[in-house]
Amino acid sequence: MTRPxxxxxxxxxxxxxxxxxxVLVGRxxxxxxxxxxxxxxxxxxxxxxxxxxxxxxALVVAAAGVVYGPVLAARLPxxxxxxxxxATATAWIASLALIDGWQRGIAGRLTARHEYLQVxxxxxxxxxxxxxFTHHILVESPDNWPAHVAGHPPAAPLTFVLLxxxxxxxxxSAGVWCIAVGATACVAVLVAVRVLAGESLARREAPFxxxxxxxxxxxxxxxxxxxAVAAWAVALLALAIRGRSSWWAAAAGLLFGLxxxxxxxxxxxxxxxxxxxxxxxxxxxxxxxxxxALVAGPRRFDDHRRRGPSSRSPADTxxxxxxxxxxxxxxxxxSLRSAAASRLQNRPVLGIRRAKLLPHLGIDPLRRPPLARPxxxxxxxxxxSNPTAPASGSRLTLRSMSAxxxxxxx
Numbered sequence: 001m002t003r004p005x006x007x008x009x010x011x012x013x014x015x016x017x018x019x020x021x022x023v024l025v026g027r028x029x030x031x032x033x034x035x036x037x038x039x040x041x042x043x044x045x046x047x048x049x050x051x052x053x054x055x056x057x058a059l060v061v062a063a064a065g066v067v068y069g070p071v072l073a074a075r076l077p078x079x080x081x082x083x084x085x086x087a088t089a090t091a092w093i094a095s096l097a098l099i100d101g102w103q104r105g106i107a108g109r110l111t112a113r114h115e116y117l118q119v120x121x122x123x124x125x126x127x128x129x130x131x132x133f134t135h136h137i138l139v140e141s142p143d144n145w146p147a148h149v150a151g152h153p154p155a156a157p158l159t160f161v162l163l164x165x166x167x168x169x170x171x172x173s174a175g176v177w178c179i180a181v182g183a184t185a186c187v188a189v190l191v192a193v194r195v196l197a198g199e200s201l202a203r204r205e206a207p208f209x210x211x212x213x214x215x216x217x218x219x220x221x222x223x224x225x226x227x228a229v230a231a232w233a234v235a236l237l238a239l240a241i242r243g244r245s246s247w248w249a250a251a252a253g254l255l256f257g258l259x260x261x262x263x264x265x266x267x268x269x270x271x272x273x274x275x276x277x278x279x280x281x282x283x284x285x286x287x288x289x290x291x292x293a294l295v296a297g298p299r300r301f302d303d304h305r306r307r308g309p310s311s312r313s314p315a316d317t318x319x320x321x322x323x324x325x326x327x328x329x330x331x332x333x334x335s336l337r338s339a340a341a342s343r344l345q346n347r348p349v350l351g352i353r354r355a356k357l358l359p360h361l362g363i364d365p366l367r368r369p370p371l372a373r374p375x376x377x378x379x380x381x382x383x384x385s386n387p388t389a390p391a392s393g394s395r396l397t398l399r400s401m402s403a404x405x406x407x408x409x410x
Contacts, residue, residue: 022041027041029041054099054105065210069206073207088211093219097109097175102172110220110222117160160174178222186212192235233259237276
């Protein structure tokens with residue numbers, strides 16, 4: 001038995017032991033403490049074997065991938081391989097999602113009560129909604145966001161708002177978007193592996209990436225879209241480090257910044273980016289402009305905080321409501337709390353003070369234009385744009401998950 005084969009077997013055994021340990025520890029915690037709120041530790045899932053229209057398609061795609069995948073990966077030209085990998089991964093993810101049928105597996109996923117499409121109409125005024133985003137995260141806040149919106153940064157719901165604005169409205173379009181974009185993650189990984197470790201290894205990995213078990217969670221889930229953005233950030237960084245244009249580094253930085261505003265947990269992707277930089281440390285030392293371009297991307301998301309008084313509220317400026325003046329006693333604690341609330345309310349979110357990009361797309365950033373198309377089937381909720389309005393004049397949105405409720409309690 002060769003040494004490379006032994007290393008692969010050891011890696012597979014370590015992965016199996018890790019999953020087994022997670023299952024055993026998760027079951028112990030759930031049965032003894034009941035704090036995980038999952039029925040199938042360590043994943044949020046239930047045991048529900050069934051057969052539906054997507055089952056034959058999934059079996060066909062899996063069988064074809066096992067039989068023809070290695071041969072095609074070895075013989076196809078590189079660009080044709082990338083296109084084939086994306087198409088096969090899309091078919092694999094979609095077929096697994098369709099095991100639950102079109103409505104339950106794709107069209108209804110992102111229109112559920114905790115999902116992003118429930119808040120589309122609350123972004124009629126995008127800049128104002130972003131500035132007010134943090135006021136609706138906690139479950140006790142008025143018109144609190146649904147669970148997935150409250151648990152993610154604002155770029156996640158904003159993506160589906162922009163899709164709705166350009167005509168890709170409804171759960172079906174959003175689900176297809178997540179599947180099609182999420183399937184490009186395997187292409188990004190192939191590009192990164194080819195750049196960093198060689199084309200031979202990338203071709204050998206292609207069948208495994210295409211039929212990865214992660215497809216179970218990528219079908220009609222925003223997580224697939226998040227994963228693709230993170231994967232392309234790493235791939236573009238690898239291209240920049242291996243002697244390509246520094247514009248790749250800037251694009252990688254922008255995607256890294258977007259990744260952090262899509263999911264809080266994806267900030268850990270920075271560790272993968274650091275590993276890529278370590279592998280190409282010689283190029284980084286020879287071309288330090290790569291680091292400057294990489295850092296410039298994420299800074300675009302946070303640059304508004306360093307623009308000076310123009311981005312501050314009156315309470316932040318000298319002589320403002322919270323600033324003490326000569327001959328006047330310092331403000332009482334209630335005034336300080338009011339000034340702090342004013343600063344929080346007027347602080348931009350996502351680095352967007354004005355939607356400068358939307359007019360170029362033919363979109364009015366201040367109001368939603370009337371559309372001749374029918375409304376989507378999502379149950380719309382009334383939104384009170386003034387957060388100081390009395391609670392009796394507002395209509396509360398759907399409650400968050402019980403787990404979020406428990407976590408938010410003192």
